[in-house]
Amino acid sequence: MCADPERDRSQLCVVETPADQAAIERTSTFRGLYFVLMGKLSPLDGIGPNDLGFAKLSERCQDGAVKEVILATNFTGEGEATAHVIAEMLKKKGLRVTRLARGVPAGSELEYVDLGTIAHALVDRR
DSSP, X not given: OTTOTTXXXXXXXXXXXXXXXXXXXXXXXXXXXXEEOSSOOBGGGTBOGGGGTXXXXXXXXXXSOOOEEEEOOOSSHHHHHHHHHHHHHHHTTXXXXXXXXXXXXXXXXXXXXXXXXHXXXXXXXX
């Protein structure tokens, strides 16, 4: 995939696992490159930035080709923390850092959606 000259080298999507990368690929909407962390920050399990290759990610983003980093970590506490730390690290380098949108799933009924999802949907509405 990374060797494909048709891929957009200006966009780098950061995911936790190969399964997350595959899920995004199945949408056929993202044509950039990926950086797979192979995990998420988890201080209780002893997993820190060095274990996930943050230095390698930072180096990868300094090649001049990457203009936007899309954070596609999961919307769990650990995934959010991972995205936050990466965002802070890369924004200092002048890169555009974005996060996957979140909100009420299509086809769902509000009374069955968790309150956190509804709150984020209201805050991030457009």
